[in-house]
């Protein structure tokens with residue numbers, strides 16, 4: 001593993017880098033270059049998904065990097081869209097398809113992309129994830145966008161605890177309650193859109209004032225907030241200078257009062273999502 005980036009231990013024993021590279025909205029044709037730039041900069045964890053349509057480009061960059069497989073942590077996700085019924089065979093086929101596109105014989109983490117509670121099928125999908133985990137073709141399995149009640153349902157019907165729950169999380173939507181649920185269940189919290197998609201969040205005076213104070217960028221301050229809360233982060237960028245900037249966050253630390261000032265931005269009723277609500281999102 002890259003020395004610079006700390007790792008967190010997942011409940012299967014694997015070590016996952018606390019900072020990785022996300023590739024949502026990176027076209028397949030650009031993914032090889034973006035992921036290649038990230039690997040060259042020192043990232044060792046890549047977050048893709050079947051629905052991003054860039055598993056092939058991601059896999060090409062991984063192969064071209066020449067890095068030993070055991071130094072890399074690759075995540076992909078099952079796109080459990082409503083276009084089909086997600087029985088065991090369909091899940092296994094989708095997983096094979098992702099591995100084939102990535103050109104890998106295993107991934108480090110395989111996630112159910114959305115719970116879609118109105119479809120009432122995530123428990124049966126999880127049963128197939130148990131098989132995938134047992135086969136070793138995904139070293140760890142987890143979920144994404146699961147709510148406390150979804151995690152509770154899984155716990156009632158399966159002995160396998162998700163290693164990770166990847167959810168929308170940033171200072172404007174800090175997910176304090178969900179993080180406490182994760183801590184109690186031994187699930188690692190992974191933050192998607194950790195930079196708030198590079199929009200309003202990075203322009204807020206509370207954030208830019210801290211950027212000035214620490215002589216760092218707004219994005220670096222926000223990433224430090226996540227790291228100091230113990231979140232895994234997967235910022236996305238196709239801009240080489242930003243790719244490097246987002247990794248250069250291990251040489252400074254926010255004071256506790258500054259972490260608290262960022263906590264206040266989205267505390268309680270002030271919290272707001274950028275992305276869809278998992279209670280309603282059906283794809």
Ligand SMILES: NC(=O)c1ccc[n+]([C@@H]2O[C@H](COP(=O)([O-])OP(=O)(O)OC[C@H]3O[C@@H](n4cnc5c(N)ncnc54)[C@H](OP(=O)(O)O)[C@@H]3O)[C@@H](O)[C@H]2O)c1
Nearest residue numbers: 022023024192193194195196197198219235236237238239
């Ligand atoms: N599980 C899920 O349902 C789910 C949902 C959403 C995202 N994700 C994952 O989470 C990853 C990250 O989330 P995200 O892509 O939505 O948003 P994000 O990482 O919060 O923000 C990405 C945006 O911020 C810009 N940016 C990056 N670094 C910056 C910097 N240092 N300064 C200023 N702007 C910067 C990027 O622009 P440029 O690219 O133009 O540089 C891009 O527009 C995704 O790529 C994906 O892997 C998962």
